[in-house]
Amino acid sequence: MSVARYAVFGHPIAHSQSPRIQAAFAKAQGIEIDYRAIDATPQDFAAALDAFAADGGVGANVTLPHKEAAFALCATTTSRAQRAGAVNTLLRKGERWHGDNTDGIGLVRDLTGRNGLDLRGRRVLLLGAGGAARGVAPALLDAGILELVVANRTPERADALVDAMSEPGRVISAYWDALREQGDFELIINATSAGRGDGAVFSLPLSLVNSLTTAVDLNYGEAAIPFLAWARAAGCRNEFDGLGMLVEQAAESFQQWHGVRPETDAVYAALRERAATLVTAD
Template sequence: MTSHFAVFGHPIAHSLSPRIHAAYARANDIDLEYRAIDAAPEHFKDQLASFHRDGGAGANVTLPLKLQAYGYCTELSAAAQRAGTVNTLRRSAGGWSGHNTDGAGLIRDLTERHSLDLRDRRTLLLGAGGAARGVLWPLLDSGLRELVICNRTAETADRLADSVGDPARVHTRYWDDLAQQGSFDLIINATSAGHGDGAFSLPFSLIGARATCYDLSYGNAARSFIAWARAANAAQALDGLGMLVEQAAESFEFWHGVRPETEAVYAQLRASFLSDAAD
């Protein structure tokens, strides 16, 4: 019997999730249908209810709906509670169970695919919205020495830092003061800056000698940040394609009880991106 799954977002036509989950399903002999559903925030609740009535068993949720999804859940995983947002839903008799797989996906990509030891790293997290909240706790759990949160709206960064309750390790800084903050070993872009047309611009002094720069977005949305990091001679400049593949695997396991192998899917998608760039 075919299981029905979907990814909700606005916009969503660009999403690679249907392709990724179809590959995972084939590799694990699971019969599923997975589609993308464009849902504006004001229509998301009704569309999610309709999806369930039509047999929907689970869903991924992306921008700008993760906070709304959190509010629709009757049960939340520990990861979702800490993040305060949900990117994965599973239907049960009591309603929607919510989970957040973003942080786990990021850590797997950094530590396993890119062999990065996160312990004792001085880290700069750019942004304090849902994307940042999704990765904050797993980053701290990985053993970072210091985490500096910087957001264009300083009050939002302060609230996020206060929610952690670790002032010895987690600090906030004003965006305009970044040039005076020294260098970092890891810089993570969790802002939506790359989704516009402007170039990403920050002081090159932020990038330490062994720095890894990582954009949670991928494709065109990550290009301006990656270009900035490469221009500043970062040791590694990475986009979030690997995180996408890994968080999808975490969602797949949440639904089906088996964690798929990810490397072949990642390699195929990366090759596709490189081919598109060459055209």
């Protein structure tokens, strides 16, 4: 009997913790899987996904920069994927892919469950308008935030995300270079890849921060360091990276593939310990 094949697609992808997470979930549930990381450029993504399916692939996660492309390749999608216009979870149904987006619920579960935040009534600044931002925006609105301000270095992308949310007045776009005019926020989310690369520095107006501000980077590991360094310097009350969100969205994907939602606390704790060990070793 062959082992079911799963994968995570991205570019780059060597840093991904998804294989480690899914393997831990499967072991805890007594399920045998073959889950691997597949690096595919944007030009090669569709062909790589076809090859994976032809080789027996039945489910996949999708990360930067393929989430919007994955949405376009699906024959069917969930309502939350449709709202986002982006997909991070694929399930093979017959000869076609079914797509979902678990990023948003993963973020909300991490912030409200693991970290005890109440998102209701908060002004939120969302930095970025790509697949990651599109994935979390609907769930933030459903969690009861007061207002969502979307800022992107390409204004047209921010406007497109705002239009897709269909909540005029509650979701608005802002020019990146004019952020200091937007007042302060209780939650600032970095959904850009601006922190990637050696020597990267993240700079935002300090006026965005108030005494309650929580800063969240959807990246984790080294990619999250510049934004979180800015958040600490700006005096944010809390700073979180995207590791907790990663584990929670992975659990949602696992549930769709295997019909059971795994416990996440032990896997999250193990990843945190491993990350701390790696930093100490450096």
